[in-house]
Amino acid sequence: MFHNHPSRDIRPSEEDINVTRRLSEAGELIGIELVDHIILGEEYKSLKAEGLL
Template sequence: MHQQTIFIGSLNASIVHPREVFKEAFRRSAASIVCAHNHPSGDPAPSKEDIDVTRRLVECGKMIGIEVLDHLIIGDKKYVSLKEKGYM
């Protein structure tokens, strides 16, 4: 298992590209990944952009054979699993 920071966003935005997310997974011959990011506001509720990025990552992962197991959003002492919420 490995942990890697891929992007560091600003206070309210981050640009996520699947190419960069999966690059490290390829290097490590990973069969699956879990994505996670924080919401500095403390509210872990997923935004429309969070949901869109997650769906794009899942689609890309299926094409290349690397499963996205979950995408976690971390807030102030709580988190949201996009898998548990049915967005994946």
């Protein structure tokens, strides 16, 4: 999954982290793995690489 931050600030918000965890848990229930969550801005940030997934 990915989304953009129009502000170009790629730091994940608490809401970004919470939604990622909830989507990952929901996916597990139906057998779909959330591989990563990428935030796009001036550059990009991988929540998986940051240990947040």
